Amino acid sequence: MSSEINLTLKVWRQPGPLAEGRFVTYEASGISTDASFLEMLDIVNERLIEMGDEPIVFESDCREGICGTCGLMINGQAHGPQKGTATCQLHMRSFNDGDHIVIEPWRATSFPVLRDLAVDRRAMDAIIAAGGYISVNTGAAPDANLTPVPKETADTAFDAAACIGCGACVAACPNSAAQLFTAAKVQHLNLLPQGQAQRWARTEAMVETMEEFFGSCTNHGECEEACPKEIPIDFIAWTNRDYIKAKVKNRKLAG
């Protein structure tokens, strides 16, 4: 049953990357519990516009949990209280009438705030650019099942490939490490036959690019809890193993 709730929002407002930010409190009354979190923000923004205020800047795109554009720190939890759910798929039925909600952008030195709740996540693009791809000849699509892949391998690779690159792992990490993002992007290719040719070059390049921008993993496990795709930290361990192997193999090949 849908009902309406009244909320008090404490939202991070920051006019630009170099400006000082601060929390501003807004009353959000008469919010339908069927609304998504972003729809709630849309309603608040419409009211702000009507009053002649600047709307709250936040990012969103698909609103069905698969693009990784949205992402907010809600009451100190990345993507809010519901496990395995992106901010856009979080609904107001997860909150109670009279709740106070603190909304902040992702915070990390390499995620500078652009405006309000929007952050610059290009450091993650740099990790992908360093090796998050496979090189193949273009031309007609190859026959299906030309390259056999065991079912278990395909399943595990797909678990890693579920990463939508939202940055929640970095936001939730007390070290601001991007280990889970990088590990997912490394492993979904390293596990499959198509990824083998560049496996060791990829692992070394992506991990070292990650280390330029992000902190060092201390195995808290917060990323796994925050991940809207519930990607396990097992991939981090496998990437650590692949990285040391890559250091040995790449040296032999270079010599």
Next chain:
Amino acid sequence: MAQAITRVSTPPPVRSEPRVKLPWPLNIYQTAVGKKWVMGLTGIALLGFIVVHMIGNLHLYEGPLEIHEYAETLRDLGTKLLPRTWLLWIMRIGLIIAFALHIHSAYSLSRMSIAADKRYPGGRSYIAANFASRTMRWTGPIIGLYLFYHLADLTWGWFNPDFVRGDPYHNVSESLSSIPVAILYIVANTALAVHIFHGTWSMFQSLGVNSPRYNHLRRYLAAGLAGIILVGNLSFPIFVQAGVIDDDGRSIVEELQHGTAEGEDH
């Protein structure tokens, strides 16, 4: 690949490239994942020492002569191949190197994480991170300071006027019978157990030892090791305070040297 990188403009890196590129395999230590490997491997060495040290110390419960003989046995290790105490010193040097690398890697990785991290002014909640994992940077220095005190107290005898070189039973009972010292040992060894609880589990992840079928055992191992170390190490200050370990200020080593020990020959 280089083209792709230059096309993406990024925020400035938080960490600069190392000034000197060391040759393989030292260059592995110049990376964060490499440092985590070194931290894990040195952690295994230190953990091994802590377990053996705790078990060896249980000779205290056999009596003053037995723990003295155990200490002498350690000095005699490998005497068929090497001069006396050489093997012990080789192991000690290995431990010192492991300890130095463990501290250096922890220090530089912490600096890296602090540079990369921004606090949440609105506060944040922890779901998976536990007390042990969040206090590693506190329990580590506590253990380091305690280790210095422990060596100064029971190896070098700086703080103990009744210190007798080579008589562990006497020195332990004299030192730990002081209440502030007993409290210090209890606090420091609790910190050690907390450090081991996260460190043991974390080591598997850092070293890439991960197999979903057996992963749940890593937590049991961490809890078991931390528990055994905690119980074993806390028993010494507690039993000294309770009077179970007490030599009434007599030193068995001094008595052996002066030939006054009663009916004990070995």
